[in-house]
Amino acid sequence: MAQNTPSKNLFIRQSSGLVREVSPWSSSLATFGLVTGGVPILIIEWMFLSPGANLPLSFAISLLPTLAMASLFFISSVSMPRAGGDYVFNSRATHPAIGFVNYWGLWIAFALSLGIYSFYGAQWFAYLFAGLGIYYHSSSFLALGNFFNSKIGEVSLGLIIVVFSSVIASIGKNHWKFIVYGGFISILATIIMFVGLATITPSSFASSLSSVSGYPNAYSEVISDAEANGLSFFSPLSATLLALPVVWYYYSWYNLPASWSGEMKNVRKNVFYSIIVTIALVGVYYALFAFLNTHAFGQKFLTSWSYIDCNGVSDPVYSKFQDIGPFTPFFALIVDHNVFIYVIMFIALWLPNFYSNPPLVVALTRYMFAWSFDRIFPEWMADVNERYHIPLKATILVSIIGLAGVIMYAYLPLISTVDVTVIFQIGYAVFALSTALMPYLKKRVYENAVPFQRKIMGLPVISIVGFLTFAFLMYTLSITWGNQFLLPINLPTIGSLVAIYGSGVLIYALAKFYTKKRVGIDMSKLFEEIPPE
Numbered sequence: 001m002a003q004n005t006p007s008k009n010l011f012i013r014q015s016s017g018l019v020r021e022v023s024p025w026s027s028s029l030a031t032f033g034l035v036t037g038g039v040p041i042l043i044i045e046w047m048f049l050s051p052g053a054n055l056p057l058s059f060a061i062s063l064l065p066t067l068a069m070a071s072l073f074f075i076s077s078v079s080m081p082r083a084g085g086d087y088v089f090n091s092r093a094t095h096p097a098i099g100f101v102n103y104w105g106l107w108i109a110f111a112l113s114l115g116i117y118s119f120y121g122a123q124w125f126a127y128l129f130a131g132l133g134i135y136y137h138s139s140s141f142l143a144l145g146n147f148f149n150s151k152i153g154e155v156s157l158g159l160i161i162v163v164f165s166s167v168i169a170s171i172g173k174n175h176w177k178f179i180v181y182g183g184f185i186s187i188l189a190t191i192i193m194f195v196g197l198a199t200i201t202p203s204s205f206a207s208s209l210s211s212v213s214g215y216p217n218a219y220s221e222v223i224s225d226a227e228a229n230g231l232s233f234f235s236p237l238s239a240t241l242l243a244l245p246v247v248w249y250y251y252s253w254y255n256l257p258a259s260w261s262g263e264m265k266n267v268r269k270n271v272f273y274s275i276i277v278t279i280a281l282v283g284v285y286y287a288l289f290a291f292l293n294t295h296a297f298g299q300k301f302l303t304s305w306s307y308i309d310c311n312g313v314s315d316p317v318y319s320k321f322q323d324i325g326p327f328t329p330f331f332a333l334i335v336d337h338n339v340f341i342y343v344i345m346f347i348a349l350w351l352p353n354f355y356s357n358p359p360l361v362v363a364l365t366r367y368m369f370a371w372s373f374d375r376i377f378p379e380w381m382a383d384v385n386e387r388y389h390i391p392l393k394a395t396i397l398v399s400i401i402g403l404a405g406v407i408m409y410a411y412l413p414l415i416s417t418v419d420v421t422v423i424f425q426i427g428y429a430v431f432a433l434s435t436a437l438m439p440y441l442k443k444r445v446y447e448n449a450v451p452f453q454r455k456i457m458g459l460p461v462i463s464i465v466g467f468l469t470f471a472f473l474m475y476t477l478s479i480t481w482g483n484q485f486l487l488p489i490n491l492p493t494i495g496s497l498v499a500i501y502g503s504g505v506l507i508y509a510l511a512k513f514y515t516k517k518r519v520g521i522d523m524s525k526l527f528e529e530i531p532p533e
Contacts, residue, residue, distance in 0.1 A: 010521065011373050014532050017384035018083060018369075019173075022264045026176035027257045027274030029183025033356030034253045035282050038117055040289055040349050041124075043250065044326035048226075048307035050243035052233040052299075055290035058243040059250075063283040065472040066251045068465050069428055070275050072435045073254070075462060077261040077271040079449045082531050084370025086258035090431050091374070092445050093438040096527040097508050098430065100376060104504035106427040107367050109420040110256075111398070114162065114360055115405020117353060122148040122157035123325075124350040130323035131330035131342065134212075145323055151410055158406035165357035166399035169365075172388035175358055182355030189348035194288060196332055196341045200296035208334045209317070218317045219301060225315040226304035233300070245425070245476035250286060252424045254279045255431075259363040262533065263389075297331050361402070365394040373531045375523065376511040422480055423500070429473035436466025449530060 043055070050058075076089035084103075091099025126149035133142030147153040168175050206219035215221055234242065257264075257274040264270040294302060308318045309325055324330045329345035369391050372382035385392040439446045439453075439460040446460075447453070454461045512523045 010526050010529065011531055012375065012379045012382060016083060016262060016369075016373070016382075016531070016533055017389070018263050019389040020263055020265050021173045021389070022176055022260055022270070024266070024270045024273045026179055027260070027264065027270050028278045030176075030179050030356065030359040031254055031257055031274045031278040032183055032282060033179070033186065033352040034256050034359060035251060035279065036285065037353035037356040038120065039250045039286075041326055043286070043290060044293065044302060044328055045306050045309060046246055047299075047303045048231065048310060049246055050234070050239045051231060051303050051307075052236055053239035053243040054236050055240075055243065055247070055294070056287040058240050058247045059283055059287045059290065061240070062244055062247045062251060063280070065469055066248065066254075066279060066283070067276065068469045068472075069432060070254055070279050071465060072432060072462065072469065073258050074271050074275050075450060075452055076431075076435070077258040077275070078268050078451060080530050081261040081264065081267040081271075082370065082533065083262040083366040083373070084259050084368075085261040086255050086431070087367055087370050088531060089258075090434050092442060092449075092527055092530070093434040094441050096374075096523065097505070098434060100371070100374075100508045101501055101504035102427055102430040102434075103367060104507065105423050105500050107364065108500050109423040109427070110253075110360060110364055111401055112405060112409075112420060114165075114357065114364065114398070114402040115158070116409050118161040118165070118357065118402065119154055119158040119406045119409050121161045121350075121354065122154040124346070124353070125157065126153070127324060127327035127330070128343075128346050128350075131327065131333060132339070134321065134324070134330070135333055135339070142323075149323065155406060155410045158410075159403055161354065161357060162399060162402040162406060165361055166395060166402065169358040169361035170388060170390065170392060170395050172390055175362070179355055179359060182351055186348060186351045186355070189344050189351065190285070192341065193329075193345045193348040194292055196336065196338070196345065197292040197296045200332060200335050202296070202298035202301065205297050205301075205331060205335050209331075212334045213317050213320050215317055219298075222308065222315060222317050223300050223304045225318075226307045226313060229307075229311070229313045231304060231307045233303070242479065245421075245480045247286075248473075248476050249421050249424060251279060251282065252428070254282075255428075256359065256363040259366040260359075262366070293328055297328065302328075361395060361398050362390075364398045365391050368394045368398070370531065374526060375515045375519065375521065376508060422477065422497070425473055425477045425480060429470050429477065432466045432469040432473065434466075436463040436470065439463055445528070 047053075047055075073086055077085045080088045080092070082088050087099060087103040089099075090102060093099065126145045128145075129141045129148065130145030132138065133140075133145055148157065168178050202219075209218045210216055233239070254275055257271060261267055261271060305318065306326060307313065308315050309322075321330070329342050329349070332345060333339065333342040368377055368381045371377040372379055372394075381394045381397070382391060383393050384390065438450070439462070450462070452462065456464060515521050515523050515526075
């Protein structure tokens with residue numbers, strides 16, 4: 001890791017003011033929550049996008065390029081362990097405008113996700129109480145489920161989650177203790193959930209579904225109704241390959257530990273565990289989750305259920321349980337009749353989505369902190385509170401943005417047209433390509449900052465990894481592009497992408513002009529150096 005002594009007055013100050021107090025355990029458990037939070041529901045809900053896929057195999061295939069990409073984020077964090085470390089690296093790898101505009105798009109995707117996932121936090125409780133209401137024939141539980149499924153319920157709980165997450169993110173190093181506790185509870189609950197799922201078979205579930213629904217052949221009825229309304233199953237190999245873009249998205253967000261690499265103890269060890277080791281373990285988790293759910297309830301049934309759920313197909317069995325959606329713990333409940341295990345499964349699925357919000361707030365503020373140091377954003381966004389060692393003003397701003405996001409997502413449907421899936425594909429692809437080109441376009445920075453400079457047949461290893469990862473992401477983007485569910489090509493979706501990246505170009509241009517004319521600093525000189533620690 002290269003030492004860097006920035007020119008005096010080039011950056012806004014000569015020290016970041018941040019403290020290295022984040023442990024590998026904290027970062028790793030934060031990564032687990034950030035990557036997996038909300039995803040298990042999506043795995044079930046989106047099964048119809050690749051009917052017939054061998055999902056464990058899809059996860060295994062996608063894990064290889066994911067680990068390759070993770071290695072690039074590892075290198076960026078070790079090379080430039082600063083606040084917003086992956087952005088800092090990207091902006092110095094090729095051209096600062098490319099780095100900023102790319103991370104501006106990612107920042108918007110993450111910021112929208114803070115509001116959206118907080119808004120959806122109520123949906124988990126709607127599933128929980130609706131399931132209890134159906135199981136116990138309780139109007140009280142059903143009423144609670146309906147409340148959390150209503151707009152007022154979703155907005156109210158969403159706002160509470162954002163406020164709570166922001167408060168936790170504001171208490172300095174104690175915030176990381178909350179993440180450790182949340183992570184360990186999630187892992188314990190997950191183990192119990194997996195054991196419970198392993199005891200269920202499709203035949204026992206089919207019998208229970210018929211008993212609870214009142215339809216003698218409920219299981220086969222769901223499958224036949226889905227197929228009669230357009231669901232077609234592909235060959236296992238074709239479907240498995242078709243699943244790759246969506247499966248790849250399930251792995252995203254593992255770059256975020258790089259954003260707080262400027263506060264890590266033992267950076268190399270911390271980043272290795274929190275990015276590379278953790279994403280490998282997430283791959284195992286996803287494969288087990290997919291395998292155990294299909295083993296318990298049947299692949300064709302779950303695919304058909306997701307097709308009916310997402311496409312509004314009329315089915316009498318689904319109509320009785322439509323408030324359950326893709327919440328498979330309810331399916332387990334009607335088989336094993338164990339409410340305690342049902343609640344544990346809820347915790348296993350909901351808690352990562354909840355405890356990962358504070359580190360998301362941290363990550364968002366650290367990118368703003370880095371932009372402030374690079375004189376793209378106002379200096380006050382990098383002001384560090386002496387008591388808590390965090391950029392408190394930036395944290396308050398992110399909190400306000402999160403609160404606004406919850407309200408906008410509820411009452412402005414246009415927000416939902418912003419497709420974050422493709423932004424992550426583009427953002428990671430640009431990072432991979434920039435890293436691959438760095439040894440050629442920014443040779444001095446590469447030689448001075450990057451500690452991994454091994455070559456194979458004369459080609460830098462990071463270039464080989466970067467180009468291969470970029471090619472894979474272009475392949476996934478080609479499948480995603482035009483998909484009527486993931487990325488429909490229409491004016492709102494194209495307009496949102498143009499607005500996001502266009503605003504990034506405008507912000508960078510204005511900042512460059514202002515810094516040159518009013519501050520007297522050439523930003524091109526600034527980006528030849530690494531910000532101070």
